[in-house]
Amino acid sequence: MYAIVDCNNFYASCERVFNPALHHTPIVILSNNDGCIIARSNEAKALGIDMGGPFYQVKDLLEQHGVAVFSSNYNLYGDMSRRVMRMLYDFCPDGFTQYSIDEGFLNLEGMGSPEELHQRCLKLAKDIGKGTGIPVTVGLASTKTLAKVASKFGKKHKGYQGCCMIDTEEKRQKALKLFPVGDVWGVGWRNKDKLAYHGVKTAWDFTQKSEAWVRKMMHVTGVRTWKELQGIDCVNIEELPHKESICTSRSFQGEGLSELEDVEEAIANFAASCVRKLKEQHTCCSAMTVFAHTSRFRTDLPASYLYRTLSFQVPTNDLQEIVSTAVKALRREWKAGKYYYKKGGVIVWDICRDDAIQTALFDPIDRSKQAALSKAIDEINRKNGHNMVRVAVQGYSKSWHLKSEYLSKQYTTNLRDIIQVNASSSVPADKESAPQPSSPVDGAKDASRLHNPDCHPEG
Numbered sequence: 001m002y003a004i005v006d007c008n009n010f011y012a013s014c015e016r017v018f019n020p021a022l023h024h025t026p027i028v029i030l031s032n033n034d035g036c037i038i039a040r041s042n043e044a045k046a047l048g049i050d051m052g053g054p055f056y057q058v059k060d061l062l063e064q065h066g067v068a069v070f071s072s073n074y075n076l077y078g079d080m081s082r083r084v085m086r087m088l089y090d091f092c093p094d095g096f097t098q099y100s101i102d103e104g105f106l107n108l109e110g111m112g113s114p115e116e117l118h119q120r121c122l123k124l125a126k127d128i129g130k131g132t133g134i135p136v137t138v139g140l141a142s143t144k145t146l147a148k149v150a151s152k153f154g155k156k157h158k159g160y161q162g163c164c165m166i167d168t169e170e171k172r173q174k175a176l177k178l179f180p181v182g183d184v185w186g187v188g189w190r191n192k193d194k195l196a197y198h199g200v201k202t203a204w205d206f207t208q209k210s211e212a213w214v215r216k217m218m219h220v221t222g223v224r225t226w227k228e229l230q231g232i233d234c235v236n237i238e239e240l241p242h243k244e245s246i247c248t249s250r251s252f253q254g255e256g257l258s259e260l261e262d263v264e265e266a267i268a269n270f271a272a273s274c275v276r277k278l279k280e281q282h283t284c285c286s287a288m289t290v291f292a293h294t295s296r297f298r299t300d301l302p303a304s305y306l307y308r309t310l311s312f313q314v315p316t317n318d319l320q321e322i323v324s325t326a327v328k329a330l331r332r333e334w335k336a337g338k339y340y341y342k343k344g345g346v347i348v349w350d351i352c353r354d355d356a357i358q359t360a361l362f363d364p365i366d367r368s369k370q371a372a373l374s375k376a377i378d379e380i381n382r383k384n385g386h387n388m389v390r391v392a393v394q395g396y397s398k399s400w401h402l403k404s405e406y407l408s409k410q411y412t413t414n415l416r417d418i419i420q421v422n423a424s425s426s427v428p429a430d431k432e433s434a435p436q437p438s439s440p441v442d443g444a445k446d447a448s449r450l451h452n453p454d455c456h457p458e459g
């Protein structure tokens with residue numbers, strides 16, 4: 001079973017925590033420089049206030065209805081997010097993955113029967129509400145996409161008390177028949193119109209199409225969504241569609257990382273990966289959160305949980321700016337002493353389109369110059385492989401890299417790994433005296449020991 005835990009109207013809820021008078025008041029949050037509306041409470045949504053609309057156009061309307069207006073307070077939202085995520089991490093340290101600034105997934109495999117999990121998640125939702133002041137909704141199901149469907153029902157209907165579970169075939173069918181296909185994760189508005197043209201209106205209609213049909217219409221990602229809706233678990237969290245935020249995180253191998261330099265390098269690379277994703281979808285971000293934590297299972301080692309949010313004056317997808325801000329955030333949080341960080345990540349959030357940016361009058365960065373440099377770097381990297389030109393702090397050591405103890409050599413892409421044939425040897429091949437590995441695994445280990453850590457596939 002998977003659970004997705006999603007904060008309800010997150011920014012508005014953060015504002016309410018420290019101002020209870022706002023509890024039934026409609027709230028809107030404005031983007032950087034108070035340009036557009038980027039978040040609304042349910043009451044504001046009910047008034048028909050549009051997402052993304054320019055503030056000055058609706059200012060009178062907001063006043064008329066007594067709507068509370070806030071500039072975005074990224075430090076507050078970042079810290080409230082830290083508190084919620086910390087509780088999720090404590091609930092299920094091994095299965096927790098932060099997905100966005102206000103959502104986290106829990107892989108609850110082996111943690112009990114569906115009914116037990118339902119009870120525990122009901123309590124979790126209550127505990128988070130009590131502990132942080134932020135209301136959350138939990139969606140529980142056998143796949144991540146179905147869990148997300150469940151969470152939407154959980155938000156809509158108060159009767160679920162913050163936790164909705166799809167655990168039977170009957171519930172699955174009922175839920176999908178009531179669920180508009182355009183709201184399914186990974187479908188998107190473009191596909192929605194295409195699907196509507198073919199008479200596919202609900203998620204259920206979608207699942208009734210053949211795999212070949214789905215593949216033709218929406219390629220392999222569509223097929224994955226189609227399978228997930230039928231209860232077949234096949235989507236990685238990394239591959240899930242991102243809208244409001246992008247998160248790149250990883251577990252570090254072995255004991256973990258204890259040196260600032262190593263963690264810095266990892267964080268810099270995660271930030272660079274976020275930049276790549278931002279650019280792919282033609283977007284910029286206004287805020288960034290950097291986190292790293294030690295393993296909770298190692299009670300013999302001191303524990304540390306770093307979490308820092310910084311904001312950008314002007315929305316950006318500039319590599320240097322984002323990487324240097326990430327490193328700065330990490331350095332501010334870094335604690336002296338020996339801590340072994342097992343996991344780290346970068347989330348960029350408050351994302352907007354890159355062609356609709358609100359600039360600042362006193363912006364210290366020369367944006368046009370920076371854009372030209374950025375374009376040149378992208379061009380070089382496009383031709384020669386990504387990360388060819390990189391920010392120095394990204395380094396080459398990759399001590400933080402994915403676990404790859406059993407990695408074979410890079411025979412075709414790295415000169416050092418090219419197979420060598422010793423022509424002068426007079427020993428026949430079948431009597432070769434080189435020590436043979438005792439098992440295939442040992443052999444792979446030997447290969448990885450010879451493997452040069454400086455190699456990088458991109459190069």
Ligand SMILES: [Mg+2]
Pocket residue numbers: 006007008009010102103
């Ligand atoms: Mg949310």
